[in-house]
Amino acid sequence: MLTAMSISRKLGLSFLLICAAALAMMVVLYTNFTAIREATVESNTSQSLYARAQTLETSLLRQNSQLRGYLVTADPTYLKSYEEARVEYDATAAGLATVLTGAERDALLTSRRETLAWRRDWGDRLIARVKGGARAAAEDEVRGAGKAVLVSAAVLPLRAIRDAETSAIARNAARQEGAIAMGFTAMAVGGILLIGLAVMLAVLLARAISRPVTALTRTMGELATGRTDVTVPATDRGDELGAMARAVSVFQDAAIAKQAADAAKAQAEVAQKLVVDTVSTQLARLSDGDLTARITADFPEDYAALRTNFNEALVRLHDLIGSVSESATAIRTGSGEIAQASEDLARRTESNAASLEQTAASVTQMDGRLRASAVAATRTVERADQAIAT
Structure with missing residues (x-):
């Protein structure tokens, strides 16, 4: 009452x-x-x-x-x-x-x-x-x-x-x-x-006013220190103390919500830092030519797609470089054969040099270009082999 x-x-x-x-x-x-x-x-x-x-x-x-x-x-x-x-x-x-x-x-x-x-x-x-x-x-x-x-x-x-x-x-x-x-x-x-x-x-x-006020004051002090696990007393009262207690309960709910939001933000920052650090590390390895720099760490659900896309892109890059290496090898082989054939043709047409001077000059120019292409292809193959080896 x-x-x-x-x-x-x-x-x-x-x-x-x-x-x-x-x-x-x-x-x-x-x-x-x-x-x-x-x-x-x-x-x-x-x-x-x-x-x-x-x-x-x-x-x-x-x-x-x-x-x-x-x-x-x-x-x-x-x-x-x-x-x-x-x-x-x-x-x-x-x-x-x-x-x-x-x-x-x-x-x-x-x-x-x-x-x-x-x-x-x-x-x-x-x-x-x-x-x-x-x-x-x-x-x-x-x-x-x-x-x-x-x-x-x-x-x-x-x-x-x-x-x-x-x-x-x-x-x-x-x-x-x-x-x-x-x-x-x-x-x-x-x-x-x-x-x-x-x-x-x-x-x-004292029982109806003083003690509840003391308990409510103590609860408010604990809430002010950051404790949100306290029980707010006298919320079921119908007097002014009950109204104050219900207001304090609202403050408690707000504090709990803020703590949850802060925890979620901190967790998100940790997850984001993990993703950024991992991706940065793997990109650094990739820039050094390491095509095995796959991301094996477990990413948060929000960043799982990034991990998958990175690994898939790395696989595709590996396949692409392999294809380029094979193509360079084939080009180097073909260039050698063409050079040999050119030498043979030059020897066969040496007797006709005067009449075919213009043709020989063209062939010589082509031979130089083919040699340059062969050298470039050789270098490309060496780099591809080095990338695959690492």
Whole structure:
């Protein structure tokens, strides 16, 4: 599959896989960070509610303690602190009532209702008695009331709110820890997966691109040195490397064809040199009068006709010279006979020399010519005999 895919698509797919893995890890991390943020916000809210509930409880306890101090000493300072705690409670309760829901809001309303009842039945009423001069009677009433004068009924609902927020804080902390752990796990697993994916893609790309490129480069180098017996790799691939390999294969075929042409040319030159040298040698022998200078060497097929024609011409020349030699011998014999007959005729006609002077002169001239012909024929025969002997 990878061999049929273009290199650009291979690289694009690799980057896409890495980006997809990174995106998946980022989504997981974003989800966990969102959970951490939400848990943090909820935890901060719970801590704020817990702090406000704590403030309400502190305000109630402060009102109770300042009331007792005022009853004992009638010091206006206690009364001032009582009023501050009262205002703080009312403001905090009003603000808290807008954010609490469900059972916690009911607990807040219960605490507020019990607080107002305590103020009406004890706090404000006893302060008014002290201001009216009945401090001792107010003290006696408080001592006689026992637990009835306490603010426990208003404090206990606030502690229920605190307990609920404490549980919420614990849950949010657990969520935070879980989200953080999940985030670290996602980072570790995602990092390992990314590294593994990168290594895997590197190996695959090395096998699909780097190694074939190296092999193709090595093959091209061997072709450049003149080696044509190498095997061009990756010619069956459908990507750019396959196209390059097929182009290199074409170069290889061209190199093989060139080598074959060079070899054929060299062979032809060797054959031509053999023919030229052989013919030159035999012609030199022939020029020296050797009529046996036949060509016995095996000529290439293209020059076989030349060898045959040369040998046939040599045979014909030999026969021709033989015929000439025989003719010269016959001429020499005939010339001798004619000379002898001429001498005889001269002797017979010597007595008639005066009358036949003109005839004798002609005969003498003919005799000279015949003698010259005989000499020439003799020389020709000698040369022919010499040629035949060699």
